[in-house]
Amino acid sequence: MHTKKLNQSIVDRISELLESSSIDRVLAEIEEFHPEDVAELLERLDLEQAKALLYALPEERAAEVIVELDEEVRASLLQEYSGKELAQEVIENLDSDDAADIISELPQEKIHEVLQSLEDPDQAREIADLLNYAEDTAGSIMAKELVKVNASWKLMRCLREMRRQAEKVDQVHAIYVVDDDDRLLGTLSLKKLLTTSTKTPVSEVYDRKIIKVTTDTHVEEVARLMRKYDLVVIPVVDHEGRLMGRITFDDVMDVMKEEAERDYQMASGLAQDVESADSIFALSKARLPWLLIGMLGGVISSRVVDFFDISQYPEMAAFMPLIAATGGNVGVQSAALVVQSLANDSFNESILQKLLKDLGVGLVTALVCASLMFAVTAALGKPFNLSITVSIALVSVIVFAAMFGTLVPLTLNKFKIDPAVATGPFVTTTNDVIGLFIYFSVAKLIM
Amino acid sequence: MHTKKLNQSIVDRISELLESSSIDRVLAEIEEFHPEDVAELLERLDLEQAKALLYALPEERAAEVIVELDEEVRASLLQEYSGKELAQEVIENLDSDDAADIISELPQEKIHEVLQSLEDPDQAREIADLLNYAEDTAGSIMAKELVKVNASWKLMRCLREMRRQAEKVDQVHAIYVVDDDDRLLGTLSLKKLLTTSTKTPVSEVYDRKIIKVTTDTHVEEVARLMRKYDLVVIPVVDHEGRLMGRITFDDVMDVMKEEAERDYQMASGLAQDVESADSIFALSKARLPWLLIGMLGGVISSRVVDFFDISQYPEMAAFMPLIAATGGNVGVQSAALVVQSLANDSFNESILQKLLKDLGVGLVTALVCASLMFAVTAALGKPFNLSITVSIALVSVIVFAAMFGTLVPLTLNKFKIDPAVATGPFVTTTNDVIGLFIYFSVAKLIM
Structure with a gap:
C-alpha cells in the first residue's frame, strides 16, 4: 500500500x-x-x-x-x-x-x-x-528486549535459543554475543549465521569490533555515534560492560529531529518548542522573549543615537538601518557556521586560526560591500564626507561582527551553554547596537 | 571498543x-x-x-x-x-x-x-x-542488493535461498516476498522465519502491509515516510510494482541532515552549503548574497528616510533601529513556524485560519511591546507625540510583519519554491523597509 x-x-x-x-x-x-x-x-x-x-x-x-x-x-x-x-x-x-x-x-x-x-x-x-x-x-531511551547468545554456544544452539527469544522481540536488528557474566563481547551477523555450518562455535565467527555506549551516555552523543557509523541499533552496557539494553535508530531519529528543530527555532528567534498549531497564547509566549531582547537593543540604540546628537547630522539617519542590519546579518552568519561545525563535531581548527580566517572573510566581504556602498552613496548625490563615513563604518562593522559572531558561540560552548543560543537574540542585537556606535564614532572623526 | x-x-x-x-x-x-x-x-x-x-x-x-x-x-x-x-x-x-x-x-x-x-x-x-x-x-539513492523470496516457496527453501543471497548482501534488514513476475507482495519477518515450522509456505506467514516507494519518489518524501513509520529500510518498486531496490535508513539520515542544515543555513543567511573549514573565498561567496540583499534593503530604507525628510523630526531617528529590527524579527518568527509545519507535514489549517491566528498572535505581542515602549519612551522624557508615534507604529509593524511572514513562505510553497528561502533575506529585509515606511507614515499623521 x-x-x-x-x-x-x-x-x-x-x-x-x-x-x-x-x-x-x-x-x-x-x-x-x-x-x-x-x-x-x-x-x-x-x-x-x-x-x-x-x-x-x-x-x-x-x-x-x-x-x-x-x-x-x-x-x-x-x-x-x-x-x-x-x-x-x-x-x-x-x-x-x-x-x-x-x-x-x-x-x-x-x-x-x-x-x-x-x-x-x-x-x-x-x-x-x-x-x-x-x-x-542512553539508559532512559533504551529498550530491554534483545536477542543475545553466549560466545561458547554452537550456531545450532544459537538458532534454537533465538527462536525462543524472538517471541518477545518485535524486530531483530542484531544478535549480541555475551560471556557467562553477560558482558558484551560483540555481535553475530545474520549473514554469518545463515552461511556458516551450524556446528561452528559462536566464538569463531562473531564480530568483535563493536560500538557501544554506557547507560549514562548523553542521547545526543548516542545520536552522533549512530549517525557517524550508520548504525541501526546500538547496545547499551553498564560500567562493568554488562549488556543492559539497546537503542534503535528510530529513537535516535527523534533526538536528531528535536535537536535540529531546536537549533532552527533558536536561529529564527523562537524561545520555546512551538508549532503552528499551538494556541495563540503559547505562540505569543515563545515569540516575546526575542522581541523584548530586540527591543532592549533598540532602546540602547536610541541612547547611542541621542548620545551622538543626531540633530547635528540628520543626513546620517538615512544609513542607520543599513549599518545595523549588516552588522546583525554578518554576526548571525558567523555564529551559525560555528554552531554547525560544533554540532557536526568538525571543529578542528584552533580558536586563533578560526579568528584569523574570520578576519579574512570579514575583510573580503567588507571590501565588496563598502566599495559598492561608496558608489551607491555617490550616485545618490550624498556628500563625500557621508560616503566615506558609511564605507569606513561598514568595513569596521563587518569585520567586528564576523569575529564577535565567532567568539560568542565558542565562549558559550566552553561554559557548556548551548552555542545555538548565539544565533538567536544576543549576537544580532549586540551587533546592531555596536554597529551604530561604530558608525557614529567614525562620523565624529570624519565630519 | x-x-x-x-x-x-x-x-x-x-x-x-x-x-x-x-x-x-x-x-x-x-x-x-x-x-x-x-x-x-x-x-x-x-x-x-x-x-x-x-x-x-x-x-x-x-x-x-x-x-x-x-x-x-x-x-x-x-x-x-x-x-x-x-x-x-x-x-x-x-x-x-x-x-x-x-x-x-x-x-x-x-x-x-x-x-x-x-x-x-x-x-x-x-x-x-x-x-x-x-x-x-528514490532510484538514485537505492541499492540493488537485497534478499527476496517467492511467495510460493516453503520456509525451508527460503532459508536455503537466503543463504545463497546473503553472500552478496552485507546486512539483511528485510526479507522481501515477490510473486513470479518479481512484483513486491510484502515482507517476511525474521521472527516469523525463526519461529514457524519450515514446512509452512511463505504465502501463509508474510506481512502484506508494506510501505514502499517508486523509483521516482523524491528523496525528501522517502525520508518523511521512513521517519514517520520508523523504517530501517524501504523497498523501491517501478510503476508495474516490480521490486527494483531498497533504501536503508542511513542514506535517509544523510538526506534529513542535509535538509535540516540547508534550512538552518537559509535561516542564518548563508546562500550555499558551506562549513567553517571551507576556504575564505567559498565562505565569502556564501555570505555575500544575503549581505547584498540586506544592503539593498538598507539603501531603500535610506530613500524612505530621505523621502520623509528626517531633518524635520531628527528625534525620530533614535527609534528607527528599534522599529526596523522588530519588524524583521517578527517576520522571521512567522516564516520559520510556517516552514517548520510545512516540513513536518503538519500544516492542517486553512490559509485563512492561519492568518486569523497570526493576527491574534500579532495583536497580543504587539500590545505587550507597544505598551512597554510607551512606558520606556515616557521614562526617557521623550515628547508625548513621539511616544505615541513609536507605540502605534510598533503595533502596525508587528501585525503586518506577522502576516507577511506567514504569507511569503505559503506563497513560495504554492509555486513549488523551497519555503525556507523566506526565512532568509527576503522577509527580514522587506519588513525592515516596510517597518520604516509605516513608522514615518504614522509620524506624518500624528506630528
Whole structure:
C-alpha cells in the first residue's frame, strides 16, 4: 500500500460516521491504516470522538496507536483509564522503552498503580529499572528486549535459543554475543549465521569490533555515534560492560529531529518548542522573549543615537538601518557556521586560526560591500564626507561582527551553554547596537 | 571498543610516523579503527600522506574508507587512480548504491572506463541502471542488493535461498516476498522465519502491509515516510510494482541532515552549503548574497528616510533601529513556524485560519511591546507625540510583519519554491523597509 497523506475529507467522513455511531464501519475503514495514521486521525478528531474510537480498537492495536500519539493528546485520551486498565490493556502490549516512556508521563500515584497491576513481574521490574535513568541518557531511551547468545554456544544452539527469544522481540536488528557474566563481547551477523555450518562455535565467527555506549551516555552523543557509523541499533552496557539494553535508530531519529528543530527555532528567534498549531497564547509566549531582547537593543540604540546628537547630522539617519542590519546579518552568519561545525563535531581548527580566517572573510566581504556602498552613496548625490563615513563604518562593522559572531558561540560552548543560543537574540542585537556606535564614532572623526 | 574522538595528538603522531616512513606501524596503529575514523584521519592529514596511507591499506578496507570520505577529499585522493584501478580495487568491493555514488562524481570519460573495466557484467549493468535515475529520486539513492523470496516457496527453501543471497548482501534488514513476475507482495519477518515450522509456505506467514516507494519518489518524501513509520529500510518498486531496490535508513539520515542544515543555513543567511573549514573565498561567496540583499534593503530604507525628510523630526531617528529590527524579527518568527509545519507535514489549517491566528498572535505581542515602549519612551522624557508615534507604529509593524511572514513562505510553497528561502533575506529585509515606511507614515499623521 502506498501511504497517502491523511486528507481533511477522510477525517470529516470518519467524524460523520462516528456521529451516526457506525463505529463498525469506521473500524472497517481504518483497518488497513498504519498505527501512525490512526494516531494522526485521533489527533484531528474531537476529543470525545477520539476517545470513542480508541476504546473500540482491538487492545493490541490500541496500544500501538497510543505509542504514536502526540504527548498532549495522549495525556487527554488516557486520563480516564484506571491504573489497572492502563497496565493490562496498554502497557502489557508494549516494548519496555515505549512502556517506560508512556508511564513516565503519568502522575506519580498512577505510575505506582500501573506497575503494581502488571501481571508479569519481570516486565514490571524492567520498566521500573528504565524509569530510574536520568533524562537524556542512553539508559532512559533504551529498550530491554534483545536477542543475545553466549560466545561458547554452537550456531545450532544459537538458532534454537533465538527462536525462543524472538517471541518477545518485535524486530531483530542484531544478535549480541555475551560471556557467562553477560558482558558484551560483540555481535553475530545474520549473514554469518545463515552461511556458516551450524556446528561452528559462536566464538569463531562473531564480530568483535563493536560500538557501544554506557547507560549514562548523553542521547545526543548516542545520536552522533549512530549517525557517524550508520548504525541501526546500538547496545547499551553498564560500567562493568554488562549488556543492559539497546537503542534503535528510530529513537535516535527523534533526538536528531528535536535537536535540529531546536537549533532552527533558536536561529529564527523562537524561545520555546512551538508549532503552528499551538494556541495563540503559547505562540505569543515563545515569540516575546526575542522581541523584548530586540527591543532592549533598540532602546540602547536610541541612547547611542541621542548620545551622538543626531540633530547635528540628520543626513546620517538615512544609513542607520543599513549599518545595523549588516552588522546583525554578518554576526548571525558567523555564529551559525560555528554552531554547525560544533554540532557536526568538525571543529578542528584552533580558536586563533578560526579568528584569523574570520578576519579574512570579514575583510573580503567588507571590501565588496563598502566599495559598492561608496558608489551607491555617490550616485545618490550624498556628500563625500557621508560616503566615506558609511564605507569606513561598514568595513569596521563587518569585520567586528564576523569575529564577535565567532567568539560568542565558542565562549558559550566552553561554559557548556548551548552555542545555538548565539544565533538567536544576543549576537544580532549586540551587533546592531555596536554597529551604530561604530558608525557614529567614525562620523565624529570624519565630519 | 568505545569510540573516542580522533584528537589532534593522534593525527600528529600518525603524521610523524608517515614522515619516518613507518607505514607498517601506522597500519598496526589504525587496525582497530572503523572505516569512518580512518576516513576522518585521511581528511586531516596532508594530501600526500593521505594518498600514501590509502594506497597502503588492504584493498577491501580502502574501499570501505573511500565511501566514508568527504566528496572533495575523495576527488583529490582518487585523481591518480586509473579507470581500471578504480573498477577493480574500489568499485568491485562496494554495494551498488555506494558504487554508483562514487562513479557519478567522476569525469564523464572516466565513468565509461570504470564501467567497462568491471569484471562482473551484472554489477556493471546494475550500476549503469542506477546512474540513470534523476538526482533526488528514490532510484538514485537505492541499492540493488537485497534478499527476496517467492511467495510460493516453503520456509525451508527460503532459508536455503537466503543463504545463497546473503553472500552478496552485507546486512539483511528485510526479507522481501515477490510473486513470479518479481512484483513486491510484502515482507517476511525474521521472527516469523525463526519461529514457524519450515514446512509452512511463505504465502501463509508474510506481512502484506508494506510501505514502499517508486523509483521516482523524491528523496525528501522517502525520508518523511521512513521517519514517520520508523523504517530501517524501504523497498523501491517501478510503476508495474516490480521490486527494483531498497533504501536503508542511513542514506535517509544523510538526506534529513542535509535538509535540516540547508534550512538552518537559509535561516542564518548563508546562500550555499558551506562549513567553517571551507576556504575564505567559498565562505565569502556564501555570505555575500544575503549581505547584498540586506544592503539593498538598507539603501531603500535610506530613500524612505530621505523621502520623509528626517531633518524635520531628527528625534525620530533614535527609534528607527528599534522599529526596523522588530519588524524583521517578527517576520522571521512567522516564516520559520510556517516552514517548520510545512516540513513536518503538519500544516492542517486553512490559509485563512492561519492568518486569523497570526493576527491574534500579532495583536497580543504587539500590545505587550507597544505598551512597554510607551512606558520606556515616557521614562526617557521623550515628547508625548513621539511616544505615541513609536507605540502605534510598533503595533502596525508587528501585525503586518506577522502576516507577511506567514504569507511569503505559503506563497513560495504554492509555486513549488523551497519555503525556507523566506526565512532568509527576503522577509527580514522587506519588513525592515516596510517597518520604516509605516513608522514615518504614522509620524506624518500624528506630528
